[in-house]
Amino acid sequence: MGGNATVAVEATTNRPSSASIVQTLGGGSGIDTSALVQSLVDAQFESRNAALAKREETLTAQISAAATHKSNITGFSTALSTLSRSGNLATQPTSSNSGIVNVTRLSGAVLTDVNARVEVRQLAAAQTASTAPVTDKAAPVGQGTLTLTFGTASVADGAMSAFMPGAGASVDIIIDASNSSLQGIAAAINARNAGVTASILTDSAGSRLVIKGGSGEARAFTLEATETPGEEGLSALNIGIGASGTTIGSAAADAIVAIDGVAIKRDSNTIADLVPGVKLDLVSAQIGVPVNIGKTLPTNALLQAVSDFVDTYNEVFAALNKDLDPVTGSLKQDIAAKALKRQLQQLTLAPLASGAGGAPTTLSQIGVRTNRDGSITLDSTALSRALVNSPDAVEKMFAAPSGAATTGNGLAAALGAIAAEAANTTRGLGASEISYTKAKSDIATDKTDALAKADALRTRMTRQFASMDAKVAAYKSTQTFIENQVKAWNSQD
Known part of the structure; x- marks a missing residue:
């Protein structure tokens, strides 16, 4: 049990x-x-x-x-x-005639006393030159060296009558078989970044090489060809005294501005050092027409x-x-x-x-x-x-x-x-x-x-x-x- x-x-x-x-x-x-x-x-x-x-x-x-x-x-x-x-x-600065002078305040400027009379007697301009038209812009022009020189010039009726080289060194532009066409020459000039720009302008008459410098009297330029024997043709692009193949469309010039009756020159139509704190943009030249610069x-x-x-x-x-x-x-x-x-x-x-x-x-x-x-x-x-x-x-x-x-x-x-x-x-x-x-x-x-x-x-x-x-x-x-x-x-x- x-x-x-x-x-x-x-x-x-x-x-x-x-x-x-x-x-x-x-x-x-x-x-x-x-x-x-x-x-x-x-x-x-x-x-x-x-x-x-x-x-x-x-x-x-x-x-x-x-x-x-x-x-x-x-x-x-x-x-x-x-x-x-x-x-x-x-x-803000004011202009009594913005069709002659346009004004803007410089960044950070304090406009305490703005009162000036501006007379634009001449606008700054850049020299432009163009070649005679050619039928084919891709066809060879010639070979050699183009020498670009800056200075001051006298121009009348599309031709340069006098030239005074500036202090700067000349610039050589090599033209060979790889860039001897009008297109190649324009590209070679631009690649040098020497102070001019080249472009091709085409119309019914053909294609032209157009070269433009910077504005200002001292930025006139000449272009002189040294041709390679047997590959002649570049001299047709010469720009300067006696050049017959190119035409100067506009001459290099300084702006002439009278501030309160005192004439001064500047190489640009944008001027920031005449009226304190104010940038002047010159629009047109009107001799004898003063523009009052003030403030609001x-x-x-x-x-x-x-x-x-x-x-x-x-x-x-x-x-x-x-x-x-x-x-x-x-x-x-x-x-x-x-x-x-x-x-x-x-x-x-x-x-x-x-x-x-x-x-x-x-x-x-x-x-x-x-x-x-x-x-x-x-x-x-x-x-x-x-x-x-x-x-x-x-x-x-x-x-x-x-x-x-x-x-x-x-x-x-x-x-x-x-x-x-x-x-x-x-x-x-x-x-x-x-x-x-x-x-x-x-x-x-x-x-x-x-x-x-x-x-x-x-x-x-x-x-x-x-x-x-x-x-x-x-x-x-x-x-x-x-x-x-x-x-x-x-x-x-």
Whole structure:
């Protein structure tokens, strides 16, 4: 009887262990141990998972905020710099007759005093010469050497009557069997880059070689052939005194311009060194017709620019201030964001130009006021008064940056310095963005680690409860066997 009991217990406790633990959990105890294990694991890791999720959410908001404000200030700076460099906020020169003289402001120039009378007596011109037409531009002309010489010349009725060589060395152009056609000769001349250009002009009469020099009296030229014996023909291309095969279409000449009655010469029709800050483009010669050169102030453009600056500043500042709210702000503890706010608040008092004679140098002095909440407003009356009394000073504040200096170099330079600091990846919002992104990456690693630990704990507890359940099942089996034996004994009595 004892042996049978032993066999029964062994049969119960040594059931196969290859069956799924999860499927057999609770079979002996009657408890849903699978759900119990899951609840215990969830309870242990719930607070940590919640903390990681909250931290990840915070970092995501911080990354977005840092990138947004860096982009805002950079875009603000770029837009202002583009406007400043466009010249629309600068005094522009004027011409009383653009059909004779056209004027443009030189880049970076400040036109403080523009008042001149210009009389164009002669336009600068380039010498052009053409050969007699030939039937076939691909046919050989001759071989030898063409020598190009620059200097000054006298030309009348298409012929050169006198020539004085300049100080520059002559240029030799080799013509052989490979380039002896009109086309080949033109290509050989152009390949030398000697100061003339050659082209082929074709019409019903045939093809001509046309050679053109640079404008200016001293850029007249001659072309003289030294022919290869037996391959004669190049002399037909001679340009100069006594040349019979070519015609000079226009003579080299300097421009003659009288500035306030004083005649000067220039070798180009574009002149940038007569009226300070102004480029003159000579359009036509009109002897005895003076052209008045003056200036026009960008008053309306500056009024609009200051107004637009105030509006954009307030948008950028309000967005930044919201994220710096000490309670709800995503960047409430961000040092770079706080520095950006401080720099923006100091902008209205920063010296933007070198003042002389009491001229305004800061935004606050031309009507841009700072409110208690950090936003700014525009006093249009004060700005209009500054534009009347000190137009040059206001213009300097909005002038395009020049050089590496920022202080006293205009508003665009000052705002550009703030934007550069914000984008800095060592101490600016650029650095904050990098730091937050790395921290978020670390959160992902922590979440993976927590998940692995939760799985390990679930596996360990599942095995522990499986072992317990097996023991309970064995005890129940023994109990049932004993109860049945007792019932059997009682029935025998």
